[in-house]
Amino acid sequence: MIKIFKKALFTIAVILIFNTVKAQDSLMLRNIYDNALVRGEAYENLRHLCKNIGPRLSGSANAQKAVDWGKKLMESYGFDKVYLQECMVPHWVRGEKEVGKIINGKTEINVPICALGMSPATPKNGLKAKIIEVKSLEELASLGESLVKGKIVFFNRPFDQRFIETGRAYGAAGDQRFKGPAEAAKYGAVGVIVRSLSSTLDDYPHTGTTIFPEGSKKIPAAAISTKAANQLSNLLRLKKLPEIQFYFKQNCQLLPDVKSYNVVGEITGTEKPNEFITVGGHLDSWDLAEGAHDDGTGVVQGVEVLRIYKSLGLKPKHAIRAVMFMNEENGGRGGEKYTELAQKNKEIHIAAIESDGGGFTPRGFSFQDVTQKGIIKINEDWKHLFTPYLGDLLTIGGSGSDIEPLSVYKDAVLIGFRADSQRYFDIHHTPNDVFENVNKRELELGAASMASLVYLIDNYGITH
Amino acid sequence: MIKIFKKALFTIAVILIFNTVKAQDSLMLRNIYDNALVRGEAYENLRHLCKNIGPRLSGSANAQKAVDWGKKLMESYGFDKVYLQECMVPHWVRGEKEVGKIINGKTEINVPICALGMSPATPKNGLKAKIIEVKSLEELASLGESLVKGKIVFFNRPFDQRFIETGRAYGAAGDQRFKGPAEAAKYGAVGVIVRSLSSTLDDYPHTGTTIFPEGSKKIPAAAISTKAANQLSNLLRLKKLPEIQFYFKQNCQLLPDVKSYNVVGEITGTEKPNEFITVGGHLDSWDLAEGAHDDGTGVVQGVEVLRIYKSLGLKPKHAIRAVMFMNEENGGRGGEKYTELAQKNKEIHIAAIESDGGGFTPRGFSFQDVTQKGIIKINEDWKHLFTPYLGDLLTIGGSGSDIEPLSVYKDAVLIGFRADSQRYFDIHHTPNDVFENVNKRELELGAASMASLVYLIDNYGITH
Structure with a gap:
């Protein structure tokens, strides 16, 4: 009798803890989405990048303007650290x-x-x-x-x-x-x-x-x-x-390499300040377009993740970094430099999320180098949390070319943000890749889904 | 021993039949999607409706042009029956x-x-x-x-x-x-x-x-x-x-009612010619816009379902109807007339699908008046078939105002086509609801998903 009673108590306790954690996570995701949809700033940031700067091919004067803008923007949000990572980039001109x-x-x-x-x-x-x-x-x-x-x-x-x-x-x-x-x-x-x-x-x-x-x-x-x-x-x-x-x-001609930069913003981790979760996209674009979907949206979504953290007063356990990578389009030098410096500085990287498929309605994430067992676990734990936001496809797949070099970290999980893909290649690398072709809510929902995944990884970790 | 053997044989037979049916269905859906994406005509039909006719508010000369176009279009596809359903509509002018x-x-x-x-x-x-x-x-x-x-x-x-x-x-x-x-x-x-x-x-x-x-x-x-x-x-x-x-x-003023029409095209059912599956949207639009997403897309998707059937040589068991409803926007008279005539003609209606939420990326369908048990069964049977096409949300929910009157048929399942909703109310009822804001692939994927659901209902029926 006593034994049974004890067992029953234990069961109740377990259920309560389980439910509490689940309820908290659901609520936190709701807070994140509400913040992005009601007080989001990604759209106005993108407007500035597209309309006040515009095309920003690696090595161009505009690319440098974008670097300056990116640094100032992240400083204005009061992130714990904001800095540049120097890298040489190709300078091709049309x-x-x-x-x-x-x-x-x-x-x-x-x-x-x-x-x-x-x-x-x-x-x-x-x-x-x-x-x-x-x-x-x-x-x-x-x-x-x-x-x-x-x-x-x-x-x-x-x-x-x-x-x-x-x-x-x-x-x-x-x-x-x-x-x-x-x-x-x-x-x-x-x-x-x-x-x-x-x-x-x-x-x-x-x-x-x-x-x-x-x-x-x-x-x-x-x-x-x-x-x-x-x-x-x-x-x-x-x-x-x-x-x-x-x-x-x-x-067209290929001129000598030019000095350029990745732009990095960081919120310090309260428990593991040398373990990093990276999120972002690439700052350079082709010269024919404003680089709105490719990849202004990824850049402003990365910043938005950190802004949401600050706005909600969230203190991450791990360091969270928004990175504006330079030179994705014709060289990938920024991505290489990022990993090179990470190794040099003996950083530990646990996860990175890249958004470089356009700022369309989020459908989920694809996880690179994750095992079949790993993806099943990810779905068991987290899929239901994304279901209310209609972006719960969590699959094995590619990540993004800027974060790809981080695969030298055997324990890092590299993740691609999956947006609805139907419209992307209509405008990709053409003069039609402009701000007007980005929908505010689609952009914001994407930022919220990225912030949500960062939150879950920060709190629960992620296994291959 | 013989008994066991018999049982084993039976089990194998059942599994084989089950697998065959599943494989056939998957293949058929693949055929339907391929046809819509590679040989689709919905986009060019929509272009004609938007650019050669344009705004078509109930009672206007353009609404009559749209009726004439719709009838000719369906006749050109050689559907088994094409005809008009007369109805009186309000004639409001701005x-x-x-x-x-x-x-x-x-x-x-x-x-x-x-x-x-x-x-x-x-x-x-x-x-x-x-x-x-x-x-x-x-x-x-x-x-x-x-x-x-x-x-x-x-x-x-x-x-x-x-x-x-x-x-x-x-x-x-x-x-x-x-x-x-x-x-x-x-x-x-x-x-x-x-x-x-x-x-x-x-x-x-x-x-x-x-x-x-x-x-x-x-x-x-x-x-x-x-x-x-x-x-x-x-x-x-x-x-x-x-x-x-x-x-x-x-x-603005409200003039006397005007004679107008629903446009109906039909493929005769081989087994149950008096049992109907209806699919479509509304032909009228507001006067300020081309009525591209509202609801030109629904209209051309309905026609596309029947065109795909013809193109693939599919012979439905039940009668399948594409309906271009008149006067959804300011009266709903076409929808009322459709049900009135259905009852008068002693038709049996088993299902109707309305597309009136824009021609965006399909996300699934919402089923009206379906029980909890019913929606679980629908998901068990069919969800996996839509998963490869990223539009497998099959939920209880509203259908569409044109097919709503069919709810007098207790056994009819009324269904709303669910498209991605983020962009719809940016352009809804404004001069921006134009052809250029419709993406060809999104429109075609929607038509394919509607044709697929019609195919499944025709072959397996659908329970509340």
């Missing part, structure tokens, strides 16, 4: 507006193109050559030097629209832009035109970096709008190959 | 652009307003009176006739941003527009100004209907932009009441 033409016998058709980041210029008066269409790197290789030499290679594999998440379509088409130019050069191509990596059919060429590995031959490479790509492809199909030529002119 | 002014002593401040649908006009030269701010119908009642008589009542309760789904914020603020004018008239108010029902702070007044129940006194009522509402509220707070007046002029 130069004059590019010219592209399909030459069909005596007919010249102007088409919208833009140089790919890190591409060399064409000769001063432009480059004219026969153009040959391929759908893949494999097809290029199968054609070989005999068919490719002296020609412009036109990579024209479109997005596969069947992917539900557009990031996967980007991933599946991306090798054409990333590797296409360097590969085509191997077979003697004189230039490369790449179909824009986009979900839509429109008149905007989408810029983005191309990679020439050290020692490889560099040839001029440009993106063409998806509509013009279809037009070119149709002409190539109708006409005999010798008749269609392509002309393009661009005078 | 007249000249409205004028609104805050009068602060000798200063007059122009503010953006628009007449609420079904509102009467002001006197020809406008209406000027003292203005009194309230936050709710309850506050209005507490002020009573002594404080309200002869004044303009200003309803100024904003959206509660803490709601995660904006439809709930709309619901919580909506009584001001729906009931406010008729209630204020009871206390002797001479006019009503309502804060726009919107998630944003901007310069657009949002129109929408107000309801004067039969026999109630009608007074002029207009919506004011959220920014101007804040400006007016601040002035009222700073100044003594007698000093602030409001002036507005509108010459």
Whole structure:
């Protein structure tokens, strides 16, 4: 009898503790979301970054303005530490507006193109050559030097629209832009035109970096709008190959590296000040756009996480850092520097969250290098807390390229913020990536979900 | 031994059948989504409706053009039956652009307003009176006739941003527009100004209907932009009441009812041709906008469901109907007529799905009048099929006002298509509700999810 009574008491105690913790967490998440939605400042911060600074390609004067703004902003919030991390970045400049033409016998058709980041210029008066269409790197290789030499290679594999998440379509088409130019050069191509990596059919060429590995031959490479790509492809199909030529002119150049910075803000940890949870995005953007979704939203969401902590009077156990990474777009030097300094300073990193998929409605998070057991545990513990906010997809997956170098920390869990992906590649790397295309509530909900995950990791830790 | 063997065989057979059905369903949903994403026509149909027809308020010439277009479109797809359902609709017209002014002593401040649908006009030269701010119908009642008589009542309760789904914020603020004018008239108010029902702070007044129940006194009522509402509220707070007046002029009028139509397309059921699954949205829109998200998207998604059926060569067991309902915005006559004719024709209705929350990323469906047991069964059976498409929220909730009258059918399950709600009330009932604000993939994913649910209901039925 007594035994049973004791057991019953114990059971009640356990249930009570369990319920109390759960109730507190639910309430805290509600506070975080309310704060972001009612007193959020991310949207106005983004407005300033987009409208008062604008495009901020690595090495540009605007990138430096963005650094200064970022530091001042975080200082104005009174974070415990705000500082810069120096890093050298590439300084690629686009130069004059590019010219592209399909030459069909005596007919010249102007088409919208833009140089790919890190591409060399064409000769001063432009480059004219026969153009040959391929759908893949494999097809290029199968054609070989005999068919490719002296020609412009036109990579024209479109997005596969069947992917539900557009990031996967980007991933599946991306090798054409990333590797296409360097590969085509191997077979003697004189230039490369790449179909824009986009979900839509429109008149905007989408810029983005191309990679020439050290020692490889560099040839001029440009993106063409998806509509013009279809037009070119149709002409190539109708006409005999010798008749269609392509002309393009661009005078972009790669200048010497420039000194730049990551911007770091920190709230000191009350219990483990040398253990870090990082949150943020990248401060640089392409030169054609305001870099609103890519990645102004990630930058202001990172800051917003710390602002919410301060606003709610939350004292984290671990140090929480908002980082504005420099040079994600064409080099990744800021991300590398961040990890380099972390190791040098003997910091311990337990988790990092990157938001670099746009400031759209949050759907959840993807966890990198987490085991099947780990993701089950994460879902068991936390999924229900995110369900009321309609962003509870907690899956194994990639994180973000700025935090990727932190994978040298075997115990760090790297996390990608997952936003609804449908609209991202309509505007990605185009002049349409502007503040007006960001929705205030979607941005705020994302910041709240990131703050919530930071809160849970800070209090409960996270296992692989 | 033989007994055991038999049992084992039976078990295997059951498992095989179960697995086969599941695999077939998964494959069929994949086919449906692929078809919508790769060969979808909803987006181009919407473009035509928005750009070649445009605003189509009930009773207008454009509404008739939309009816003609809808019928032709469905005929062009070769659906088994395409026909119109006649119904009489209200014919309210806005007249000249409205004028609104805050009068602060000798200063007059122009503010953006628009007449609420079904509102009467002001006197020809406008209406000027003292203005009194309230936050709710309850506050209005507490002020009573002594404080309200002869004044303009200003309803100024904003959206509660803490709601995660904006439809709930709309619901919580909506009584001001729906009931406010008729209630204020009871206390002797001479006019009503309502804060726009919107998630944003901007310069657009949002129109929408107000309801004067039969026999109630009608007074002029207009919506004011959220920014101007804040400006007016601040002035009222700073100044003594007698000093602030409001002036507005509108010459809208309610003309005699006009003959109009629902447009219906149907694929005949192979097994139960008199049992119906209805899918669609409303064809009428407000006069200020193209009615893209409200509700062009619902209309073209309904048609797309039937087009996908034809394209995949699917033969439904039950009859499947795409309905373009008329007059959802200011009367609901089309929805009433649809049910009236269904009963008259002794049709049996097993389910109806309405899309009237915008053509945004699909999140799931809400099921009306379904029991707790029913929703658990729906989730057990079908949730996993929608999970790969990131739209698997299957919950108890409202359906849509056009299909609502079908609730006379006790066995019909009425269903609301749930789209991501964050952007809807930014543009709802404003000139910003245009085709350009609809994303092609989001629209197509919605159509695919509706077709998928129709497929599942057609094959498995659905219980309350």
